[in-house]
Amino acid sequence: MTASPVAAAPAGPRWLGRHRIELASCASTSDIAMALARAGCPHGTVVRADAQTAGRGRLGRAWASPPGRHLYLSAVVRIDPARPTTERAALTLAVGVGVVDAVRAAGATAAGLKWPNDVLVDGRKLAGVLCEASGDAIVVGIGVNLAGGDGALPPDLAGSATTLADATGAAVDRPAFIATLLAALEPWLDRFAAAGPAAILGPWQDRMVPGLRLTWDRAGQPVTGRAAGLDPDGALRLIDDAGATHRVVAGDLAVGPPR
């Protein structure tokens, strides 16, 4: 008998999501992941909930987390204490790269990155990332809008947000997407752990929304221009409408206005 060739199984994650906590509802998966991180949970522990009652974004903003329809997930990533602490802020860029790869693999081929880690499709936000430090751990919180159609998201987000189902025109299998996400994310976290921001800058720039027009709130002074790429530490280079280059290391960036 001749042995028939066996296709290699797609590689699943080695450490990300090996320990998983699944909840019907919680205030924020990142709160729970943070408490687990402090209590010494393993590297790669993942907390996922069907709904969040106090989902949060960056800078004290809220993340709309209606029940049952979307993805709310937080992962505990332990950082090698031997690596420079100044690198840590750039971990969020590695997460953004992994999330874009996952939504593209799920069919949202037009998805791209807005600094530092929003995932946009046609200027609308499909996914957001919130990284928070706790000792030697970083809690990586990821929200991805999955289900589409009327009522999938609160009406106030109708003009600025999108979902994977709306972006692809197909229903989304949430467990399959979670597997895709964890498998896409882990290699980028591994590369970041091994080599720091240098491993991420090129891939991030390859996935950024090209020429995206942005307005940066620079201490109350709006600066409008286009995203031109990253500095070696992961800061964004923004070229304003007068041609001057700004280094954005923090603060808020809004899409638009059109020129």
Ligand code: BT5
């Ligand atoms: C983010 O913040 O984009 C980070 C979002 C992280 C959410 C995850 S869900 C799992 C984990 N647990 C949490 O509690 N959080 C994390 P930021 O860049 O600040 O964006 C927030 C802004 O995006 C809001 O002010 C709204 O304008 C908009 N927004 C809120 N909910 C949205 C949604 N579901 N889809 C698209 N845009 C949304």
